[in-house]
Amino acid sequence: MPDHHEIVDQIRALLQAVDQTRTPALDALAAAYAQACGDVSRRLARCHRLLQQGLRSEAIQLADIAPRVLDAIADLDFPERADWDELVQMYGLPDAPRFPIEITSFLNEAYAQEDPIQDLLRTHRRLALARAPLRARIGVIRKLTAQDANNPIWQDDLRIFEKARFREIQVEAAEAARRHDAGSVGRLLAELEDQTWSEPPPVVLVQAIRKSDAHFRGQQNRAILADIEVSLNDAFSAHDPIRGRLARDRWRATIAAVKLSPKDAVHERVEPALRWLEDQDRRDEFNRDREDSIRDLVDLLDDPKSVAPAVLDRTANEILKHSDGMPASIQDRFVSRLTLERARQTRRRQWAAAAAAVAAVVVVSAVGAGIRSQSRARDSARAATALSDMLELGEHGQAVEFLERLTKADPSLFEYPGLANARALVQGAQEKEAQRQIQFDQAIRQVEQAPVTEADPTALETARGLARLSTEKTLLDQLLQRRGAAHREDRDRRERELAPRLSALSANIEVIRLKLEKAKSDGQEASASLKELVQTQAELRGLGTEIDHVGDEQQKAFRVLSLKLDAMRAEQEGRKQRRRLEEQMTSAVAYSADDEPRDLDAYTELIQKYIKNYPDSPRSRAMAKVEPERAIWQTITKENRLLASWQVPESTATSEQLSARAAACKTFLAENPNDPSALRLTEYQAHLEAMARRDLRVDNPRNRLKQLFSDILIDSVWVVKVKNPPSRPKSYFLTKQPSEDSNLLRYISGFDGRERAKPIVKANIIYSSVSPQTKIGVRYKAIFSRAAMIPDWDKVMFDLLTEIRKDAEMDPILKLTLLKKVTEYAMQGSVPLQAALAPLKAVMEQSDVDLNVPWMDPESVDAGRLRLTAERVVESMPDSLEMLREARVQEHRIEQIITLTYRSVGWLAQEDSTWGLRSGSVLPNEGELWVAVPEGSPRTAWKKLGKINSGKVSVAPESLDVRAEGRPVFVTVNAVPKV
Structure with a gap:
């Protein structure tokens, strides 16, 4: 049909011509002009109805379809229109309808209102075509709602999109919970609580995500404890007390924050490391005591005042308690100062003895010569002073001897209070000294009777504190030397006896390790080797009491063997759990004898659990690469549910049911752009729309x-x-x-x-x-x-x-x-x-x-x-028959879209470079095997993997590029349509 310009040009040429007689060309031109005006008028009327319904964008979109309505009106409403209408009426030709100018003014006004929001509309259309996430599209619709408040569509769309986003958040929260992704759960909770929604989010949804968020925060604390546990045990293995103490501080602070139960198993796992740190603390404290004692001795040596030798001895003994003894430089100074102080003490003793002799002479002289009583009082006072000096200097023996001589020489001197008091002091000191000697003897006997394996008996400290006389100190030193020699001899004997046993256990552990590596995880050999492992572990634990009395080297060897056995035991237990988890994965995607396809959500959760529990295994690393494909598996599940929900066959469905089914296809494809069956589902949508269009x-x-x-x-x-x-x-x-x-x-x-x-x-x-x-x-x-004529x-x-x-x-x-x-x-x-x-x-x-x-x-x-x-x-x-056959071929192909389903049959696994299918006990007798493979976001495609022939699975050699461990495998099954 000629375009508008051509029609109008022909009309103008005819009106300007001299001959305007009726011809077939004139009739055709009138019909063409009337039809063109009618088409434009009808489209203009439809635009008007859309504007009345508030659908401004839809009206403008309809008006912009080529040829644009306003441009067409400008072309067809030419200046000579009145002359043409007169000519048409004269010949009785079809009249062309007039264009309602008021509707064009409404349309122009709509264009003026639409221009300010064009950028937002373009963004909205671009996001819709790109099937962008709902979160981004909701933001644009909120802006459109604010700027185009008179258009009720935006508010309606916003409510629809927000409800869809709530469903998405529910699904995403469930997925994040399955992945243990605390960050995603927190972001979803923030989105629900921080955004401004047209209608409040469902209370149940908000409460559920809050509960998940709190749960994961608790799990994060658990994870922190696990990290600290590793740090503690690493420091224990490396004998690094500095790292250990830092980890212990973090451990105590976290335990206090988490409020962990004292019965929790985690305490038992870190107890050896904490005990070791306590031992280190005691040793460090012991060393600090030694340093403090050395500092006290240095202060005494630096003091210019006189120091009693007994004080020097006590301070030096505090240093000698420690195994490292006294530093050589300080030892020289100590000996020099001790010699000096003893010389001073000797001089004081000589003075006291002289004083005593004088006193004795005075007493004798006084008795013999009858000195006056005042003189006797002075003599008594001098004697009391001499006794006090002797007691102060610790010369209890001399004080007792001097007291006996005075008693024999002149007992009457004791009638004076001073000397009587001095005698009482000497007698008290004598009793204390006797008691000290008894206690020292008892402590020495206890030290002698203590087992040689006990390095520092409790009585040893008591004996050191009681030793005062040089003979006592010599006795104590000799005892310590004997015990040290006996302790070393006992330790050497134990080490000689223990060494071959540790070597034999080490060799046996290595043999068991090799057996476990070669044996299949679920075979009899593995079971027997595991029993040997348990017996060897019990035998090693039996050495625990003897290990405490050997040297550091053998203690370290014992700890290494214990850790190795624990690791082997944990590895075997991990293999068993891993095998059990793989069996659960297989069960989740295994082919079922009924007609219902499997729901892959359970498989998705299990594969995430496998990756989390065994992050360092090769299979887990391989699965981590395909785990992001879980959205594809979930889409396949959704598609199977969608197809299974259509109980009424197309042949008996009403137009409304077909239209609703087509809308469901469209919604599904918009929400799931990664569907590997998107092309065939799009074709099926077009098929449904065409069928619904009939009525x-x-x-x-x-x-x-x-x-x-x-x-x-x-x-x-x-x-x-x-x-x-x-x-x-x-x-x-x-x-x-x-x-x-x-x-x-x-x-x-x-x-x-x-x-x-x-x-x-x-x-x-x-x-x-x-x-x-x-x-x-x-x-x-x-x-x-x-x-009804649809079928x-x-x-x-x-x-x-x-x-x-x-x-x-x-x-x-x-x-x-x-x-x-x-x-x-x-x-x-x-x-x-x-x-x-x-x-x-x-x-x-x-x-x-x-x-x-x-x-x-x-x-x-x-x-x-x-x-x-x-x-x-x-x-x-x-030929009609050829076209009919083609129609039937196309109809059969479209029917297969609804009847052909992809049902899970297992998952891909690699064993010793050989690829196979982990499947259940039930398999279809015949079928083709497929995997869904991403081809760039968001496209996904079905790729053929192999086939099932007479119940036997074969993986095609050319399928190498689609193999990936953990990827679910599907089998195509032609289902019978439900009636």
């Missing part, structure tokens, strides 16, 4: 076919054929049966149904009957008026096309016109027909037959010239 709308293909066969040139039309020598007979189309009494024939001469009268000789009439198009129309209008649409359309094509009586131009329109409507209602009738449509589109010529006018020269061409076009059309 759902007012302008559906069925109604348009009814309108087509209700046309004035088809409905209730008679045909009269009249001889026309020497040419072929002429056909006259009448609106009613011709009268037998009249020789005047009123026949249709134009598309608008106008009639002409022509006298006819009855003898020349060779045929008079209902027209062939009327016969076909009557039969098929009845079919199109049935309540047999393809058959009805093929039958109709075949009847039209094979009708020899129908005018060729009309036949071509009907074939073209019926083909168009038939393809609108069927995807199989779109493919099958494409060659037929191509033939008609490539023909040069002008279907606008008045074929109903037997006097039309153009129609007469084009009939032979139209006949040739019809004859060149593809």
Whole structure:
């Protein structure tokens, strides 16, 4: 059809021409102009209805479809329009409708309102086409709601999107919980609590995510404890007390924060390291005491004042308690100072002795010579002072001896209070000294009786504190030397006895390790080796009491063997748990004998658990690479659920059910762009939409076919054929049966149904009957008026096309016109027909037959010239049987979309460089194996892996690029549609 510019240019040229007589070209031009104006007016009216409904964006989108409405109005509403309307009315040609100017003003106003939000609309469309996450799209819709407040659609869309986002958050939170992803749970909780929602989020959802967030914070504390546990044990193994104490401080602080139960097993795992640190603390404290004692001795040595030798001895003994003894530099100074102080003490003793002698002489002289009593009092005082000095200097023996001489020489001196008190002090000191000696003897005996394995008996410290006399100190030193020698001899003996036992255990452990590495994890050899491992571990624990009495080297060897056995035992237990977990994974994706596909959510959770529990294993690292594909597996599960939910077959479904099903496909594809079956599901969506289109709308293909066969040139039309020598007979189309009494024939001469009268000789009439198009129309209008004709649409359309094509009586131009329109409507209602009738449509589109010529006018020269061409076009059309077979092939292929399901059958695993399928005990007898492989976000495709033949699985060699451990494998099964 000519475009608007061409039509208007032809009209202007005609109006400017001198000859404006009516011709077929004028009729065609009027019809074309009327149709163009009608099309634009109808589209403008639809835009107006959309604007009245508040759908401004949709109205502008409809108006912008080429040709744009406003541009078309500007082209068609040309200045000479009034002259053209007058010419059309004069000849009775179709009138072109006038354009309502008020609607165009509304449309212009809509454009003005739409411009400020164009950027947001473009962003909204781009995100929709890219199937962007709902979170991003919601943000744009919120801005559109704020800027375009008069449009209620945005608020409705926002509520729909937010509800969908709540469902997404629920799914994402569940996935994050399965992955133990505390960060994702926290972000989702923040999104729910921080965003401004049009409607509050579901309370249950918020509470559930809050609970998960609190749970994961507790797990994080557990993970921190696990890290600290590793640090503690590493420091213990490396004998690094500095790192150990730092880890211990963190441990205590975390334990206090977590409020962990004292019975928790984690305490037992770190107890050896904590005991070792306590031993280190005691040793360090002991060393600090030694340093403090050395510092005290240095302070005494640096003091210029006189220091009692006993004080020097006690300070030195505090240093000698420690195994390292006294430093050589300090020892020299100590000996020098001790010698000096003893010399001073000797001089004081000499002075005291002299004083005592003087006192004795004085006493004797006084007795013999009868000195006055005052002199005796002074002598008594001097004697008491001498006794006090002796006691102060620790010379208890000299004080006792001096007291005995005084008693024998002059007992009466003790009548004086001073000397009597001094005697009481000497007697008290004498009793204390006796008690000290008894205690020292007891402590020495206890030290001698203590086992030689006890390095520092408790009584040893008591004996050191009681030793005062040089003989006592010598006795104590000799005892310590004997005990040291005995301790070393006992330790050497124990080490000689223990060394071969440790070596034998070490060798046995190595043998067991090699056996466990070679044995299958679930075989009898592994079970027997595991029993040997338990026995060896019990034997090693039996050495625990002896290990405490050997040297550091053998103690270290004992700890290494213990750790090695614990590691081997833990590894075997881990293998058992890993095998059990792999069996659970297999069960989660195994093929089931019933018709229901597996839900892969359980498998997704198990594979995440496997990766978390065994992060360092090769299989776990391989699974970590495919674990991000879990969204694909979940999409496959959702698709299986969607297809299984359609209980009513297409053949009996209503248009509303088909439309809802197509909308569900569209929503599913929008929410799951990673579906590997997206292409076939998109095709199935188009198939459903086409089927629903047959009945759902007012302008559906069925109604348009009814309108087509209700046309004035088809409905209730008679045909009269009249001889026309020497040419072929002429056909006259009448609106009613011709009268037998009249020789005047009123026949249709134009598309608008106008009639002409022509006298006819009855003898020349060779045929008079209902027209062939009327016969076909009557039969098929009845079919199109049935309540339900959706299931047999393809058959009805093929039958109709075949009847039209094979009708020899129908005018060729009309036949071509009907074939073209019926083909168009038939393809609108069927995807199989779109493919099958494409060659037929191509033939008609490539023909040069002008279907606008008045074929109903037997006097039309153009129609007469084009009939032979139209006949040739019809004859060149593809074979109907071939097109029918193609339609059935396409229909069968589309049916397989709903009946063909991908059911999980196992997962890929690699054992010693050999790939295999971990499957359950039940397998289909025949089938093809597939895996879903990502091909760049968000595209995913099905890739063939192998097949099942007679119940045996074979992996194709060429499938190397799609193999990945942990990737689920599916088998295609043709299901029987549910009725």
